[in-house]
Amino acid sequence: MKRPSPVLAALLFAASLVPALSTLPAQAAKRSTNAVVSEIMTRAIEDFIQPGYQRFHVASEKLETDIETLCDSPSDETLAAARDAFTQAAVSWSYVEIIRFGPVAGENRYERVLYYPDRRGVGLKQIQSLIGGFEPYPQALGQLQGKSVALQGLPALEYALFGTGAEALASGKDDGRCDYAGLVAANIDAIARELDGAWADPEGISRLWMNPGSDNPVIRDNREALVELLGVVVHGIEMVRDIRLRAFLGETEGTDRPNAAIYRRAGNTFASIAANLQGIQAVFENSGMTLVLSEQDREIGYRISDELSGAIALTRRLQGTAAELLASPESRARLEELRDRLGRIKTLANEDYGNAVGLTAGFSFADGD
């Protein structure tokens, strides 16, 4: 169980004045809450979002460099290095991909990095058409950026580096496949640079998020700020359970779909899921979201932390591909255990935490419809 960090301990007194955001009558208590929420938003940005995008940017730069090396000097070693760089980039993206607000929501940046799930196999067909020689490869970054998002990001690059025929990359006889991989890596790096730069700009999006106020066009008050962060946790858990895990784990063995697992070709399925969960844990714990809970409700925060830690530990113990794990009743049961644990976290965050901070019907009640 992770308790609030010592750095935040000084804020606990202020927080203890605040039973719930919705029941703050006194001006003094309001000031205290302002300070706590502002601190939470600042920590979420400085301790999670900014370093997360910075790490993704660094990993993307290395990916671009290593693929350039592969194309210039093809060999088993340079291919292995490029594949390893892919894994690092995919995992560093997985850590921050739960952030769906801010610049990642603009210019299709999220989808250009990660087009997934590809439920009808549209993206796969497009990539296979390119690599199979049925469509010409884009020759410049601008050309690639004008094509389908499915051809621009990590799944396309995974197929180029790990998919059928990828071994030709080690020999240099790849008919343009390596250059295409290089363009995709350059595109991912360009997006990573934009995201990193936008959040690092002290006068940019960070300032808006750290300073809720009536004249702020994005976050007008503390409640909105906290609801947005809670949304990262609730929607993040939903995403991992519904789009990552249930993508291949059916309700029954007969409905399993191992080929739908994310990054299955690169063998990164569970490393990615673990990074997703670590990102959610970082948002919840590093920001100190437990601080706005009253003394009596603080146990909810500790339970969420415990369940998240358990889910991460469980995911790390999942060794092998989705297909291998689904084939064994014992390991399949562990996947079901993970799914159920994620369901418990969602309930805790959505209902228990949501109610505790004044969202009467829970967080998800206001989800779009």
Next chain:
Amino acid sequence: MIMTRRLFIGTATAGLAGLSGLLPKPAIAAGKDLFAAAWIQNGGAGFSILDGDGNELTSVSLPDRGHDVATDRAGRWAVAFARRPGTFAVAVDRQNGSEPIPFSTPEDRHFFGHGVFSPDGRVLYATENDYDNAAGMIGIYDVTAGFNRIGEFPSYGIDPHELILMPGGKTLCIANGGIETHPDFGRAKLNLASMEPSVVFVDIESGELLEKHTPPADLFRLSTRHMDIDAAGNVWVGCQYEGPETDEPPLLLRVTMGEGYKPIMLPDQARHGLANYVGSVAANRSENRLVITSPHGNCALVLDTRSGNLVERIAEKNVCGAVAQGSGFLLSSAEGDFGEAKLGRSWDNHIARLFQER
């Protein structure tokens, strides 16, 4: 207080006794304003028929969270639909007081939460998802045969949400939200990079497309979802924006058959207050007023439908349900507010009127 007092001149809501029960009451209280709305409470879900003072006449359990309630012009039927990706609907016959009638979509469809009756009340049209083909459909249900599903036609878009009957009763207007979802992935939005919102007019008899209006390319993430009609026959469409929070798209459109879209420009502060999300739209045709609500922005805006100008801003936590009442509007919220009443239920996004034509 959750009613637009300034517009509220007088209604006929006084006097209904606080009747509540598990079964529908057979009598139809002619002349009274009655409403229907879905709710959740303590982990349970249902929908209620109640008067404008919050007195419940009927309360029916639902297997899961409902969304909107469709009502026929005679005031006989109230049909609550599941929220997406639910597959159930429950019909209450207020004339005969019989047990509620449950019905559902076929296996490869789910409801989107909205429906509308034909003018004669014999047919019910519901927005549905043909999710394996990512195609919007309008399911057709025979009211006279226990809501047996007798056919369907396309919505000519993805993600049909609210649909309304145009004046004259021969044309449906359908808001296609443009967002692909599939029950295998819960409520996840699968195509945000290639959304295709549209508002279409369809011949109710043939199911043929009459007109299709799509937002300009730079607004492809503007999901068109909720609607009502003003006294002049214009359709007012409330939108939800799926792009960056810092963008400032128009969140209200006026669509006129034969003409197309006109974005309604709201004052900056009012637009910011909507948090890029409109949850419900309701017109008061006799007063030339329109209300749009935003539970995300905790506010409702009242506009003049003749000028498009903002008339009033109401701050209310989690407000969403809206319907014309008297010379004003009746609003509800997830906090339990239903007009002036405070009930221990979280009201879903919409309020339906039982007597549409008085």
